[in-house]
Amino acid sequence: MERPPCLLLLLLPLLRVSAATPEPCEVDDEDVRCACNFSGSQPDWSEAFQCIASVEVEIRGGGHSLEPFLKRAEGYADPRQFADTVRALRVRRLSVGAARVPARLLMGVLRVLGYSRLKELTLEDLEVTGTTPPPPSLEATGPALSTLRLRNVSWATGGSWLAELQQWLKPGLKVLNIADAHSLAFACEQVRTFPALTTLDLSDNPGLGERGLTAALCPHKFPALQNLALRNTGMQTPRAVCAALAAAGVRPHRLDLSHNSLSATANPGAAECVWPSALNSLNLSFAGLEQVPKGLPAKLSVLDLSYNRLNRAPRPEELPKVDNLTLDGNPFLVPEASKPQEHSSSSVVPARAPSPLSVGMSGTLVLLLGVRAFV
Ligand SMILES: *[C@@H]1O[C@H](CO)[C@@H](O)[C@H](O)[C@H]1NC(C)=O
Ligand SMILES: *[C@@H]1O[C@H](CO)[C@@H](O)[C@H](O)[C@H]1NC(C)=O
Ligand SMILES: *[C@@H]1O[C@H](CO)[C@@H](O)[C@H](O)[C@H]1NC(C)=O
Ligand SMILES: *[C@@H]1O[C@H](CO)[C@@H](O)[C@H](O)[C@H]1NC(C)=O
Numbered sequence: 171m172e173r174p175p176c177l178l179l180l181l182l183p184l185l186r187v188s189a190a191t192p193e194p195c196e197v198d199d200e201d202v203r204c205a206c207n208f209s210g211s212q213p214d215w216s217e218a219f220q221c222i223a224s225v226e227v228e229i230r231g232g233g234h235s236l237e238p239f240l241k242r243a244e245g246y247a248d249p250r251q252f253a254d255t256v257r258a259l260r261v262r263r264l265s266v267g268a269a270r271v272p273a274r275l276l277m278g279v280l281r282v283l284g285y286s287r288l289k290e291l292t293l294e295d296l297e298v299t300g301t302t303p304p305p306p307s308l309e310a311t312g313p314a315l316s317t318l319r320l321r322n323v324s325w326a327t328g329g330s331w332l333a334e335l336q337q338w339l340k341p342g343l344k345v346l347n348i349a350d351a352h353s354l355a356f357a358c359e360q361v362r363t364f365p366a367l368t369t370l371d372l373s374d375n376p377g378l379g380e381r382g383l384t385a386a387l388c389p390h391k392f393p394a395l396q397n398l399a400l401r402n403t404g405m406q407t408p409r410a411v412c413a414a415l416a417a418a419g420v421r422p423h424r425l426d427l428s429h430n431s432l433s434a435t436a437n438p439g440a441a442e443c444v445w446p447s448a449l450n451s452l453n454l455s456f457a458g459l460e461q462v463p464k465g466l467p468a469k470l471s472v473l474d475l476s477y478n479r480l481n482r483a484p485r486p487e488e489l490p491k492v493d494n495l496t497l498d499g500n501p502f503l504v505p506e507a508s509k510p511q512e513h514s515s516s517s518v519v520p521a522r523a524p525s526p527l528s529v530g531m532s533g534t535l536v537l538l539l540g541v542r543a544f545v
Contacts, residue, residue: 195220208232225260231269237299243278249285256285267294273302273326273334280338281306283313290317298325302334314340321374322350329353333360342366349374358388368394373401373426380410387418396448398422405430408454408463412443421446425453428474432457454478455496462488475500 195206195217204221209232221227249256264283276298283291291313305311318339325331331353344366348354354375370392372378378386383400398420405411405427415422432454442465451472454463459478466473469491475484477499489495497503 193217197221197224202226204228206230208234221261223260226263227261228265228267230267231271233268233270235270236275237270237272240272240275243275249278249282252282253285256282257287259286261286261288263290263292264288265292265294267292267296269295270297270299272300273298274300277303277305277338280312284311284340286313288313289315290319291315292319292321293323294319294321296323298323298327298331300326302327302331305337312338312340314342316342317345317347318343319345319347320349320351321347322352324352329355330357330360332356333362336362336364345369345371347371347373351375354378354382354386356386356388358385358391361388361391363391363393366394367392369397369399370395371397371399372403373399373429374403376402376404378403378405380405380414383411383414384417387414387420389417389419392420395420396423397426398424399426400430401426402429405432407433408452409443409465412445412465415446416443421448423448424451424472425449428453428455428457430457432459432463455499466490472496 194208194210194213195204197204197220201223203226204224205228206218206221207230208215208217209230213232213234218229221229327334333356341362341364343364346364346367346369348371351372354372372383372386375382378400383403383405398415400411408427411425411427415425445467449467450470452466452470453472453474455474455476455478457478459475459480461480462475462484467490471492472494473490473492474496476496480497480500480502482502483497
């Protein structure tokens with residue numbers, strides 16, 4: 171019987187070798203989670219069959235090229251013949267990483283997964299090679315994902331990758347998470363609207379900066395956006411972020427700017443920026459701030475200013491109207507004795523001051539280690 175070309179089954183015994191290496195796959199007792207790590211030099215890909223009944227599947231390709239699977243995948247002219255088999259798969263969360271994969275293979279897998287009930291897909295440490303084929307004009311291309319996460323994925327097609335990938339997904343995506351991206355300068359004219367996307371997380375792209383943000387936030391492509399996370403993205407002032415949001419016409423309710431080295435004072439010549447009216451939560455924690463930035467939105471439900479370098483309590487007129495203000499971990503609140511060491515560079519985000527709990531914990535640890543040393 172011909173086997174269906176779903177992702178797990180594509181990883182078929184092309185290279186069957188004697189199992190001298192440790193088992194690459196582990197399945198838990200309930201058959202819920204299955205993880206494979208094909209790190210050897212000649213992995214036995216057929217081991218991935220063990221994951222066939224799992225709900226959460228994680229496959230790490232050990233940096234191998236998946237090129238040899240392409241021919242096999244292309245042997246399946248019409249994936250519809252496998253639809254019933256793929257529909258029966260239990261997989262809801264799939265994570266694929268550490269491999270070189272031709273774009274045509276990746277899209278072929280997505281097409282087949284279109285018949286699955288996959289909800290969350292994570293691609294990590296992947297090098298996607300070659301050009302992306304245009305999607306077939308079938309009614310249902312690709313899986314109906316709610317969450318797509320990419321970390322450290324490079325695409326031979328550069329900035330058009332998002333538009334191309336999007337064509338292979340059904341349009342209900344709610345959460346898109348892109349970290350350590352190689353290109354966020356999207357070809358916006360090719361990108362279609364993400365009608366249901368409520369969360370866009372671009373955190374951990376330290377080279378992005380406000381200009382990069384303007385390029386990444388394709389105007390009017392994210393009409394349902396509510397949460398925008400820009401943690402550790404090289405942002406420099408809240409006001410410049412405000413300007414980038416205004417330029418892109420995005421109106422998030424929640425904005426996370428934590429772990430950026432922000433300066434409080436905007437360029438005095440810079441024009442005022444009007445914050446999105448729906449914005450009600452702003453996270454400025456771990457931002458190295460020595461004072462409350464000027465020009466924040468006039469009213470917020472939540473403002474997190476924790477773990478900055480505020481040396482005195484902010485005066486009411488310096489703060490927006492806030493229902494829920496967090497100031498923990500600022501020097502003016504930290505007792506003199508446990509103050510963190512002064513940082514010489516203003517770009518360094520202050521470290522969390524040791525809490526009595528963590529001091530207690532490390533004390534316990536020292537005790538345990540001490541006891542071990544004597545037995
Ligand atoms: C996979 O195996 C390699 C080599 O043994 C190891 O370095 C790596 O951390 C493993 N990856 C995962 C996700 O377990
Ligand atoms: C990013 O992914 C590539 C494989 O495409 C890998 O070689 C590299 O080590 C990864 N980088 C990091 C920081 O993990
Ligand atoms: C703000 O961000 C920090 C660090 O990323 C996080 O620990 C904290 O929970 C966030 N605060 C809120 C109110 O979400
Ligand atoms: C303040 O906001 C934080 C984070 O959103 C939440 O955990 C906390 O319950 C809120 N506190 C109040 C009093 O609303």
